[in-house]
Amino acid sequence: MTWNELQPLLWPACWDTVYMVLWSSVIAVLVGLPVGVLLVLTDRGGLLGNAAVNKVLGAVVNVGRSLPFIILMVALIPFTQFVIGTSIGSEAAVVPLAIGAIPFFARLVETAVREVDHGLVEAVQAMGGGTWTVVRKVLLPESLPSLVSGLTTTAVALVGYSAMAGAIGAGGLGDLAIRYGYQRFETNVMLYTLVVLVALVTAIQLLGDLTARGLAHRGRSQATPRLRLLRPKAPTAGTAS
Amino acid sequence: MPYASVIPVAYSTVTETPVITTTGLRKVYHSRDRESVALDGVDLHVREGEVFGVVGRSGAGKSTLIRCVNLLERPTSGTVEVAGTDLTALAGRSRRANPALRAARSRIGMVFQHFNLLASRTVQDNVELPLEILGVSGRERSRKARELLDLVGLADKAKAYPAQLSGGQKQRVGIARALAGDPKVLLSDEATSALDPETTRSILRLLRDLNEQLGLTVLLITHEMDVVKAVCDSAALMRAGRIVESGTVAELLGTPGSELADELFPVGGEPSRPGRTVVDLTFHGEVATQPVISQLARTYNIDISILGAAIETVGGRQIGRMRVELPGAFEENVVPIGFLREKGLRVDVADLATPDAGTPDTEPPAAEPDVDAALVEEAAK
Numbered sequence: 001m002t003w004n005e006l007q008p009l010l011w012p013a014c015w016d017t018v019y020m021v022l023w024s025s026v027i028a029v030l031v032g033l034p035v036g037v038l039l040v041l042t043d044r045g046g047l048l049g050n051a052a053v054n055k056v057l058g059a060v061v062n063v064g065r066s067l068p069f070i071i072l073m074v075a076l077i078p079f080t081q082f083v084i085g086t087s088i089g090s091e092a093a094v095v096p097l098a099i100g101a102i103p104f105f106a107r108l109v110e111t112a113v114r115e116v117d118h119g120l121v122e123a124v125q126a127m128g129g130g131t132w133t134v135v136r137k138v139l140l141p142e143s144l145p146s147l148v149s150g151l152t153t154t155a156v157a158l159v160g161y162s163a164m165a166g167a168i169g170a171g172g173l174g175d176l177a178i179r180y181g182y183q184r185f186e187t188n189v190m191l192y193t194l195v196v197l198v199a200l201v202t203a204i205q206l207l208g209d210l211t212a213r214g215l216a217h218r219g220r221s222q223a224t225p226r227l228r229l230l231r232p233k234a235p236t237a238g239t240a241s
Numbered sequence: 242m243p244y245a246s247v248i249p250v251a252y253s254t255v256t257e258t259p260v261i262t263t264t265g266l267r268k269v270y271h272s273r274d275r276e277s278v279a280l281d282g283v284d285l286h287v288r289e290g291e292v293f294g295v296v297g298r299s300g301a302g303k304s305t306l307i308r309c310v311n312l313l314e315r316p317t318s319g320t321v322e323v324a325g326t327d328l329t330a331l332a333g334r335s336r337r338a339n340p341a342l343r344a345a346r347s348r349i350g351m352v353f354q355h356f357n358l359l360a361s362r363t364v365q366d367n368v369e370l371p372l373e374i375l376g377v378s379g380r381e382r383s384r385k386a387r388e389l390l391d392l393v394g395l396a397d398k399a400k401a402y403p404a405q406l407s408g409g410q411k412q413r414v415g416i417a418r419a420l421a422g423d424p425k426v427l428l429s430d431e432a433t434s435a436l437d438p439e440t441t442r443s444i445l446r447l448l449r450d451l452n453e454q455l456g457l458t459v460l461l462i463t464h465e466m467d468v469v470k471a472v473c474d475s476a477a478l479m480r481a482g483r484i485v486e487s488g489t490v491a492e493l494l495g496t497p498g499s500e501l502a503d504e505l506f507p508v509g510g511e512p513s514r515p516g517r518t519v520v521d522l523t524f525h526g527e528v529a530t531q532p533v534i535s536q537l538a539r540t541y542n543i544d545i546s547i548l549g550a551a552i553e554t555v556g557g558r559q560i561g562r563m564r565v566e567l568p569g570a571f572e573e574n575v576v577p578i579g580f581l582r583e584k585g586l587r588v589d590v591a592d593l594a595t596p597d598a599g600t601p602d603t604e605p606p607a608a609e610p611d612v613d614a615a616l617v618e619e620a621a622k
Contacts (some may be wrong), residue, residue: 124355
């Protein structure tokens with residue numbers, strides 16, 4: 001298949017993937033963020049220390065995390081049909097993708113929020129702040145760079161999941177790679193698709209890293225989070241002697 | 242009780258009004274089937290306008306004590322009263338802080354060993370945080386924050402982030418933040434323990450200035466005796482969850498066998514040997530400036546060895562201790578000792594009244610190697 005024949009297939013597929021990743025990421029943040037914060041707050045010794053809620057929430061998240069995505073996707077077909085009206089297409093794929101991403105992102109949120117120095121929480125409590133103030137003024141703003149990194153990781157994972165969703169008719173780059181590249185042995189389609197996927201993942205990672213870096217207000221004395229893809233131009237060693 | 246939103250007028254002296262009072266404060270931590278008692282019936286009385294230092298080794302319970310004062314740590318039993326409000330009654334049984342307790346907390350400033358500044362906020366925004374919690378309007382917040390930063394000498398750093406500041410500057414921001422709610426009381430939890438000696442001095446000077454200018458009552462805990470020496474009007478020594486000594490620095494110094502006085506003003510030298518008499522002299526105010534020792538030597542024509550000495554200025558008054566050795570047994574020295582007492586000195590004979598081995602829990606104070614340095618430094622002030 002020539003580049004000209006491939007183009008009309010490639011770009012819509014690329015857009016489908018972006019669409020699926022974007023929406024499922026949005027939903028993962030909307031649901032996963034509160035769940036992750038709640039996991040920290042309800043933990044033993046947390047601000048809302050509540051063992052029952054913590055155990056239940058933790059168990060739900062673990063179940064969600066342990067189901068293989070392909071199984072989750074199939075199992076959710078009736079639910080997807082109920083929500084979207086169909087179980088085929090990119091829109092329908094957003095449902096299992098989001099549900100798969102929620103527990104994944106929630107755990108990353110939990111880790112990020114747990115990293116926040118407890119001294120800061122105490123400082124705000126000593127000022128007379130309540131739990132909500134602590135969440136809003138301390139936990140979320142202080143963990144924001146890590147949260148952005150977590151979201152980046154989630155989005156990249158979703159690019160991979162979305163390719164799997166292609167297998168059950170979700171469209172997107174994964175679908176293209178399977179139908180044309182794999183089933184029809186069109187190696188160049190496979191290669192192009194992979195190149196686009198790599199470019200997409202690279203772009204997401206770069207954007208996430210830059211954002212996280214911009215949000216971390218660290219002094220020059222402390223180590224800045226290293227960019228994995230883009231290295232800052234090293235200042236030409238000018239050690240004055 | 243209405244709370245003044247302006248900086249209160251300066252108090253010149255410590256008043257007798259109690260500002261922080263704890264009674265029978267106990268805190269017991271349960272872990273599995275083991276119990277550990279962090280506070281074992283602590284009665285603390287901090288008067289208005291004073292700088293009160295609680296010293297003790299790590300694990301003595303000082304940190305728990307100060308955290309109980311604003312109920313960051315809930316005492317197992319006992320009461321805490323701050324500025325006339327019984328916080329323990331206010332808090333009730335609930336583990337979470339109710340609005341009444343939160344309102345009371347907002348009027349108690351607190352500074353921390355590790356500063357606890359939000360890295361995501363600028364210096365100014367950090368100082369504004371307590372005001373945000375109090376619901377102060379944006380314009381008023383930034384006015385107040387700039388005023389406070391000016392007070393702590395960091396007006397030019399308002400737009401910087403904490404990570405760009407040095408430790409001392411961070412603690413100044415911490416202090417400015419603690420003052421944002423116009424507190425009557427400032428709690429300082431090892432505020433200088435993470436700082437170098439030079440910076441510690443400047444932070445302590447700031448605390449002292451604030452105490453004098455704003456009439457702020459400061460309760461500080463520390464493991465450094467130097468901190469107490471530098472700023473405290475009163476001090477308490479904690480051991481194993483109890484306060485074992487407490488009082489103004491002058492009172493403590495005048496107490497025979499006071500461990501705090503001993504640690505504040507360590508004097509070296511071994512106790513009496515046969516044929517020698519070792520006495521501890523305590524100088525107070527006027528006497529400290531008189532050449533008592535040379536007078537003694539001239540009057541009775543005896544050789545006096547100074548084994549160790551420490552003279553300091555505490556709260557503007559000179560206070561000091563000295564350990565000297567007189568030749569001959571105690572019986573032969575009754576007259577010279579009488580002379581010293583007559584001059585207004587406290588005289589304790591080291592081997593008779595207060596044997597050094599009587600306090601097994603503390604090592605005998607190490608000989609002060611830099612007495613001269615300390616004296617020179619004091620003189621330079």
